[in-house]
Amino acid sequence: EAGVTQFPSHSVIEKGQTVTLRCDPISGHDNLYWYRRVMGKEIKFLLHFVKESKQDESGMPNNRFLAERTGGTYSTLKVQPAELEDSGVYFCASSQGLGPSYNEQFFGPGTRLTVL
Amino acid sequence: QKEVEQNSGPLSVPEGAIASLNCTYSDRGSQSFFWYRQYSGKSPELIMSIYSNGDKEDGRFTAQLNKASQYVSLLIRDSQPSDSATYLCAVTRNTPLVFGKGTRLSVIA
Numbered sequence: 001e002a003g004v005t006q007f008p009s010h011s012v013i014e015k016g017q018t019v020t021l022r023c024d025p026i027s028g029h030d031n032l033y034w035y036r037r038v039m040g041k042e043i044k045f046l047l048h049f050v051k052e053s054k055q056d057e058s059g060m061p062n063n064r065f066l067a068e069r070t071g072g073t074y075s076t077l078k079v080q081p082a083e084l085e086d087s088g089v090y091f092c093a094s095s096q097g098l099g100p101s102y103n104e105q106f107f108g109p110g111t112r113l114t115v116l
Numbered sequence: 117q118k119e120v121e122q123n124s125g126p127l128s129v130p131e132g133a134i135a136s137l138n139c140t141y142s143d144r145g146s147q148s149f150f151w152y153r154q155y156s157g158k159s160p161e162l163i164m165s166i167y168s169n170g171d172k173e174d175g176r177f178t179a180q181l182n183k184a185s186q187y188v189s190l191l192i193r194d195s196q197p198s199d200s201a202t203y204l205c206a207v208t209r210n211t212p213l214v215f216g217k218g219t220r221l222s223v224i225a
Contacts, residue, residue: 004159031211042120043160043204045212056212091159095211103148103211107159 002027004108006092012114018080021111023092025074031055031095032075033105034067038088046090049075050097082115089113119143120207122216131225135192139205139216142186149181149188150213152204160204164190195223 005024013019025032034046046065047057051072060067064083069075079086089112093105121140129135137151148167152160166172166179166188178191188207192199200223206213 042217043215048211104162104165109159
């Protein structure tokens, strides 16, 4: 069974540009999460999809960040325009959401974003 | 105030010894507790989950939970050099995980 995949693995952009990150969850997982780790800090929650619906977007830092999950499969996270403080590693995770281990979340390899 | 606290380490243990990793959390309503292992440049890998007070064993790993003390720990028996990694504690009431910064473990051969 394939794990969570993310694309690209690295992205270097200039301040003011736009970047779109993609996440493909484990097949059959209805729950998809985005997290971010800024250097020196802990991993922090951004938002949670259940299928195509945003269940919780309380962690989104501001309206420069837009997440979508059309069709309830893969998800994209767009940052427009990017600022220096957006640099970090963006992780995607998914969970099945059923049974006693409903909240066991499996992480992708992350996208390392550098904004210059 | 930090929500999940971990000693950043590094914690160095000799090969074959028991490594003890600790985590405290501030939200008394937390229901689910997880340990992730992260090798440098890799994704966090779920290694243990625990939901009720007491011990849970899986191979060389034992997770311990004490909700009254708001404390969760991970013991690694017979530590191997391949266990050298950063161990992340994650806690949640429902779905968004709240992570600690992680403890770096170094197992010396």
